[in-house]
Amino acid sequence: PLIAILPGDGIGPEVCREAQRVLEAVAPGLAFEEAAVGGAGYDAAGHPLPPATLDLAKRSDAILFGAVGDARYDRLDRALRPEQAILGLRKELGLFANLRPAKLFAGLEDASALRPEIARTIDLVIVRELTGDVYFGAKGRRTTEDGRREGHDVMAYAEDEVARIARVAFATAQGRNGRLCSIDKANVLETSQLWRDVVIEVAAEFPEVELSHMYVDNAAMQLVRDPGQFDVIVTGNLFGDILSDQASMCAGSIGMLPSAAIGSGTQGLYEPIHGSAPDIAGQGKANPLAAILSGAMLLRHSLGDEAGAARIEAAVARVIAGGARTPDLGGTMTTATMGDVVLKALA
Amino acid sequence: PLIAILPGDGIGPEVCREAQRVLEAVAPGLAFEEAAVGGAGYDAAGHPLPPATLDLAKRSDAILFGAVGDARYDRLDRALRPEQAILGLRKELGLFANLRPAKLFAGLEDASALRPEIARTIDLVIVRELTGDVYFGAKGRRTTEDGRREGHDVMAYAEDEVARIARVAFATAQGRNGRLCSIDKANVLETSQLWRDVVIEVAAEFPEVELSHMYVDNAAMQLVRDPGQFDVIVTGNLFGDILSDQASMCAGSIGMLPSAAIGSGTQGLYEPIHGSAPDIAGQGKANPLAAILSGAMLLRHSLGDEAGAARIEAAVARVIAGGARTPDLGGTMTTATMGDVVLKALA
Ligand SMILES: CC(C)[C@H](C(=O)O)[C@@H](O)C(=O)O
Ligand SMILES: CC(C)[C@H](C(=O)O)[C@@H](O)C(=O)O
Numbered sequence: 001p002l003i004a005i006l007p008g009d010g011i012g013p014e015v016c017r018e019a020q021r022v023l024e025a026v027a028p029g030l031a032f033e034e035a036a037v038g039g040a041g042y043d044a045a046g047h048p049l050p051p052a053t054l055d056l057a058k059r060s061d062a063i064l065f066g067a068v069g070d071a072r073y074d075r076l077d078r079a080l081r082p083e084q085a086i087l088g089l090r091k092e093l094g095l096f097a098n099l100r101p102a103k104l105f106a107g108l109e110d111a112s113a114l115r116p117e118i119a120r121t122i123d124l125v126i127v128r129e130l131t132g133d134v135y136f137g138a139k140g141r142r143t144t145e146d147g148r149r150e151g152h153d154v155m156a157y158a159e160d161e162v163a164r165i166a167r168v169a170f171a172t173a174q175g176r177n178g179r180l181c182s183i184d185k186a187n188v189l190e191t192s193q194l195w196r197d198v199v200i201e202v203a204a205e206f207p208e209v210e211l212s213h214m215y216v217d218n219a220a221m222q223l224v225r226d227p228g229q230f231d232v233i234v235t236g237n238l239f240g241d242i243l244s245d246q247a248s249m250c251a252g253s254i255g256m257l258p259s260a261a262i263g264s265g266t267q268g269l270y271e272p273i274h275g276s277a278p279d280i281a282g283q284g285k286a287n288p289l290a291a292i293l294s295g296a297m298l299l300r301h302s303l304g305d306e307a308g309a310a311r312i313e314a315a316v317a318r319v320i321a322g323g324a325r326t327p328d329l330g331g332t333m334t335t336a337t338m339g340d341v342v343l344k345a346l347a
Numbered sequence: 348p349l350i351a352i353l354p355g356d357g358i359g360p361e362v363c364r365e366a367q368r369v370l371e372a373v374a375p376g377l378a379f380e381e382a383a384v385g386g387a388g389y390d391a392a393g394h395p396l397p398p399a400t401l402d403l404a405k406r407s408d409a410i411l412f413g414a415v416g417d418a419r420y421d422r423l424d425r426a427l428r429p430e431q432a433i434l435g436l437r438k439e440l441g442l443f444a445n446l447r448p449a450k451l452f453a454g455l456e457d458a459s460a461l462r463p464e465i466a467r468t469i470d471l472v473i474v475r476e477l478t479g480d481v482y483f484g485a486k487g488r489r490t491t492e493d494g495r496r497e498g499h500d501v502m503a504y505a506e507d508e509v510a511r512i513a514r515v516a517f518a519t520a521q522g523r524n525g526r527l528c529s530i531d532k533a534n535v536l537e538t539s540q541l542w543r544d545v546v547i548e549v550a551a552e553f554p555e556v557e558l559s560h561m562y563v564d565n566a567a568m569q570l571v572r573d574p575g576q577f578d579v580i581v582t583g584n585l586f587g588d589i590l591s592d593q594a595s596m597c598a599g600s601i602g603m604l605p606s607a608a609i610g611s612g613t614q615g616l617y618e619p620i621h622g623s624a625p626d627i628a629g630q631g632k633a634n635p636l637a638a639i640l641s642g643a644m645l646l647r648h649s650l651g652d653e654a655g656a657a658r659i660e661a662a663v664a665r666v667i668a669g670g671a672r673t674p675d676l677g678g679t680m681t682t683a684t685m686g687d688v689v690l691k692a693l694a
Contacts, residue, residue, distance in 0.1 A: 083534045113465050113571050134481070134502055139537040149506045151541030155481055156499035158491060185585075187430045190486040194498030220593035221601070224460050224571065238532075242589060246567035254568070 001303055002031045004060035006053065008038040009082060010276025011286035011335075012066020018288035018339030019064055019295040022315075025343055026308045027299060033060070037089075038068025038082035038276070048085040057089055057269075062302035064295060065089075065271035070278045082276075090130045095261035095269055096161070097168045098128040099297070100244040102227075102251040105320045111252035111329055114224070121228025122251045125176065127169040128240025130261055132161045133191075135237045155191050157236065162198040164264070169234035170206040179231035181212045183219045183239055195236060216243070223247050248273050255287030255328040256320075258294035260301050268302045270294040280327075284334035287326040289316055292342055315345035348650055349378045351407035353400065355385040356429060357623025358633035358682075359413020365635035365686030366411055366642040369662075372690055373655045374646060380407070385415025385429035385623070395432040404436055404616075409649035411642060412436075412618035417625045429623075437477045442608035442616055443508070444515045445475040446644070447591040449574075449598040452667045458599035458676055461571070468575025469598045472523065474516040475587025477608055479508045480538075482584045502538050504583065509545040511611070516581035517553040526578035528559045530566045530586055542583060563590070570594050595620050602634030602675040603667075605641035607648050615649045617641040627674075631681035634673040636663055639689055662692035 005020060007013035023030060035053040036044040044050065048068065057063055068082035078084070089095070103123045104112060112119035137154030144150050166182075173180040182199045184192035196213060203211045214222065216239045222229060223243065227250050235243060248257050254274045262268040272290030280286060293316060300309035319341045325331020326338055333341075352367060354360035370377060382400040383391040391397065395415065404410050415429035425431070436442065450470045451459060459466035484501030491497050513529075520527040529546045531539035543560060550558045561569065563586045569576060570590065574597050582590060595604050601621045609615040619637030627633060640663060647656035666688045672678020673685055680688075 078534070078540070081534065087535070113461050113573075115460060115462055118460050135535055137499075141537060141541065144505060149541060149545075150503055151537040151539070152484075152501055152503035153536045153538050154499055154501055156497055158495045158497040160495055185588075187425070187428065188434070188482055189500045190488060190498040191500050192498070193425070194488065194496060198496075217588045217592040220567070220589045221596040224593060224596040226460075239589075241532075241564045242567045242586075245564040246571060246593065249568040249571040 001029070001061040002033060002059060003298070004056045004063040005032050005034040006037040006057070006063060007034065007066040008068040008276060009040055009070050010067055010278040010281040012068065012276055014282070014284070014335050015272060015286050015288040015291035016064055016066045018335060019291035021339055022292050022312060022342055022346070023295045025346055026311055027303070027305060037085045039070045039073050041085060042073060042080060042082065048080060048082050049088040054088070054092060057093060060267070062267060062298045063089070063269040064298060065269050066291065067272065067274065067276035069276045087135065089269060090261055091136065093267060093269065094131065094263040096129060096131040097165055097262050098130045098240065098244070099172070099260045099262065100126040100128060100248070100257070100273065102126065102247040102257060104251050105256060105317060107320045108252045108256065108329065112250060114250055118227065119250065119252065124227065124230040124247065125172055125232050126240060126244040126247055127165065127172055127232060127234045128244055129161065129165040129235070129237050132157050133237035155189070157191050157195055159194065159198050162195050163202050166199045166202040166234060167205070169232055170202060170209050173209045173232040174206060177231040178208060179210045181214055181230055181233050183214050183216050183233055183235040183243065185216050187215060199234070219243060220246060223250055245273070253287065253328050254290070255326065256289050256293070258290050258297050260297045262301055266302050268298065270298040284336060285327045286335045287328045288335050288338050292316060311346060315342050318345045348376070348408040349380060349406060350645070351403045351410040352379050352381040353384040353404070353410060354381065354387070354413040355415040355623060356387055356417050357414055357625040357628040359415065359623055361629070361631070361682050362619060362633050362635040362638035363411055363413040365682060366638035368686055369639050369659060369689055369693070370642045372693055373658055374650070374652060384432045386417045386420050388432060389420060389427060389429065395427060395429050396435040401435070401439060404440060407614070409614060409645045410436070410616040411645060412616050413638065414619065414621065414623035416623045434482065436616055437608055438483065440614060440616065441478065441610040443476060443478040444512055444609050445477045445587065445591070446519070446607040446609065447473040447475060447595070447604070447620065449473065449594040449604060451598050452603060452664060454667045455599045455603065455676065459597060461597055465574065466597065466599065471574065471577040471594065472519055472579050473587060473591040473594055474512065474519055474579060474581045475591055476508065476512040476582070476584050479504050480584035502536070504538050504542055506541065506545050509542050510549050513546045513549040513581060514552070516579055517549060517556050520556045520579040521553060524578040525555060526557045528561055528577055528580050530561050530563050530580055530582040530590065532563050534562060546581070566590060567593060570597055600634065600675050601637070602673065603636050603640070605637050605644050607644045609648055613649050615645065617645040631683060632674045633682045634675045635682050635685050639663060658693060662689050665692045
C-alpha cells in the first residue's frame with residue numbers, strides 16, 4: 001500500500017517523521033511518498049494544494065498529514081492560504097467523516113484543565129461532518145442597496161449528506177457503548193431541524209443504539225461539566241470544529257490526540273489534531289504522539305490492520321505510563337527521543 | 348421607572364419573584380408590571396410573545412426576564428415555540444448587545460469543573476451580538492432538483508451591525524483591563540472576514556484598547572485551558588451562544604450568572620443565563636442569585652443606579668462567602684430563603 005506523507009508547515013514535518021518511523025516498524029510492506037502542502041505547497045508551487053500533491057493524495061491508499069498554517073501567509077487571498085489545502089483534500093477525496101476520539105491517557109490526569117476526577121471520565125468520539133455546512137455553501141461579499149458592505153455564507157445540509165454521516169456515527173456507537181448524541185441548534189436553524197429529522201429517520205436502522213439530541217450551547221456546557229456522559233457525538237462541520245477542539249482540551253494535552261477523515265471507501269486522511277505551532281517548529285520540542293497515534297488510526301481504518309494499530313496504541317500507553325514527557329506534558333524529552341522510546345516499546 | 352416582569356416558564360417565576368423583592372428593597376421608586384411569555388404566553392394567548400407582552404416590554408424602562416422553554420412545546424411549529432419569545436424581544440426592541448460576565452465567586456471554587464487554580468483566574472465579559480448572524484438570515488427548506496430535502500440558513504453581517512457591537516465591546520474593555528479579543532472563523536467564512544475587517548477599523552477609535560483575534564475553535568480550547576487570559580471577548584450571535592455558555596460553565600454554577608441585552612438607548616432586558624429547568628420547577632430548589640444579579644445589571648445599565656447595583660452584588664458576595672448554598676451549589680437552602688438572606692445582607 002502507498003502512504004502519502006504530507007508534512008505541511010511548522011512542526012508538521014518533525015512529527016510526521018516519527019510517525020513514519022513507527023509505521024515502518026509495525027507494517028514493513030508500506031511504500032511512502034512525500035509532497036508539499038499548505039504554506040510549504042505555496043512556497044514550492046504557488047498553491048497550498050499543488051496538483052502534484054493532490055494527485056499523490058488521490059493515488060494513495062492513505063494520507064498521513066502533519067499540520068498547515070503560518071502567520072506569514074495570513075495576508076494572502078483566502079484561496080491561497082494554507083488552510084485551503086485541508087479543506088480541498090477533504091472535498092476532493094470525499095472525506096466526509098471526521099473521527100475524533102478524546103480520551104485521557106492514564107498518567108496524564110494532571111495535563112487536563114479539568115479536575116482529575118472529571119477528566120478521568122472522558123472517553124468519547126466526536127463524529128464531525130466534513131464536506132458540507134456553512135464551510136462549503138455559497139459565500140461572498142456584496143454591497144447592500146444603501147451602500148453598506150456585507151459578508152455572507154450559506155449554511156445548508158441535504159438529507160443524503162446527513163444520512164451518511166449519521167450512519168458512520170451510529171456504526172461507531174454500535175462498536176462502543178451504544179449511545180449517540182446528535183448536536184444541533186434546531187431551535188433556531190432550519191439546517192439543524194433537517195439534520196435532526198434525518199438523524200431520527202436513520203436511527204430506525206440502528207435499533208440497538210440509544211439516540212439523544214442536544215443543543216450546541218448546552219453541549220458546550222456539558223463537555224465541561226460532565227464530559228463522561230458522552231459516548232459518541234455526531235454533529236455538523238461548524239459545530240464539530242468547535243466542540244471537537246473543546247473536547248480535546250478537556251482530555252488534556254492536544255499533543256496526544258489523533259484524528260481520521262474518512263469517506264465511503266477505505267481511503268482516509270490521518271492527522272494530529274494540534275496545529276503547526278510555528279513558534280516551536282524545528283526545535284525538537286513537538287510531541288509526536290498525536291501523529292504516531294494518527295498512524296495507528298491509519299492502519300485500522302484504511303489498511304484493516306487492527307493488530308498493528310493496537311500495537312502502536314499499547315506502546316504509546318506504555319511510554320506515557322513509564323513517564324516519557326515532551327515539553328507540552330511538562331517534560332524535556334525531544335521529538336526524536338519520544339519516537340525512539342515508542343519504537344523501543346513496540347519491540 | 349417601569350419594570351416589566353416576564354417570568355416565563357419552569358423556574359422563571361420563582362427566581363423572578365426573589366429578584367423583584369430585592370429590587371423593591373434597593374430601589375423603592377420602581378413600578379412593576381407582569382406579563383406572560385414563552386410557553387406561558389402560548390398557554391395564555393396562543394403565542395410565545397403575545398401582543399400585550401410585547402407592548403408592555405416596549406413601554407417599560409427595563410425588562411426582568413425569567414426563562415422560557417419546556418419539552419411540552421417541542422412539537423409546535425418553530426414560530427410558536429417558547430424560544431421565539433426571546434428572539435422576538437431582542438429583535439423588536441433592538442437589543443443587539445448581550446453582556447455576559449463570567450467570574451468565579453469567592454467560596455465557589457469547588458463548583459467549577461476546572462481545577463480551582465484555573466477557575467479562580469476567570470474574570471471576563473463576553474459581548475455577543477444578538478440581532479444578526481445566521482439567527483436572523485433567510486432560512487427554509489427546499490427540494491433540490493434531484494428530489495432531496497435540504498435545509499438552509501443564511502449567515503450574514505453588514506458593516507454597521509459589526510461596528511456597533513464592536514463599539515460596545517471596546518467601551519466595555521476600556522472600563523476594564525483594556526484588552527479585547529474578537530472571535531471569528533475568518534479562515535473559512537466571508538461573514539467572519541468582514542467582521543474582522545470592521546473590528547479592526549473600529550479599533551482606530553479606541554487606541555488605548557489592545558485588540559487581538561482568535562478563531563472560534565481555538566477560543567473553545569483556550570476557554571478551558573487558560574480562561575484567565577481573556578478580559579473582554581466580542582463575537583457574533585452563533586459563536587457567542589456557544590462560547591458564552593461554555594465560559595459560564597467554566598466559572599462554576601450557572602445558577603450564579605446574570606446577563607444583559609442592551610441596545611442603543613438605556614432600555615435593556617436582563618435575565619439569568621440558566622434555562623427554565625422544568626424538572627425542578629415549583630419545588631423551591633432553584634438558585635435565585637443569577638436573577639438577583641440580573642436585577643443588579645438592570646439598575647446599572649438601564650437606570651444608571653451604580654450604587655444600587657453594587658449594593659446587590661456585595662450582598663450576594665456576602666451570602667456566598669457566608670456559606671449560603673442552594674442545591675445547585677451543594678446545599679439545601681430554598682429559593683425563598685436565599686432571597687431572604689440576600690435581603691438581610693442588604694441591610
Ligand atoms: C484549518 C481549518 C480550516 C480547519 C477547519 O476549520 O476545519 C481546522 O480547524 C480543523 O478543524 O481541521
Ligand atoms: C433559546 C435560544 C434561542 C437562545 C439563543 O440561542 O440565543 C438561548 O440559547 C440564549 O443564549 O439566550
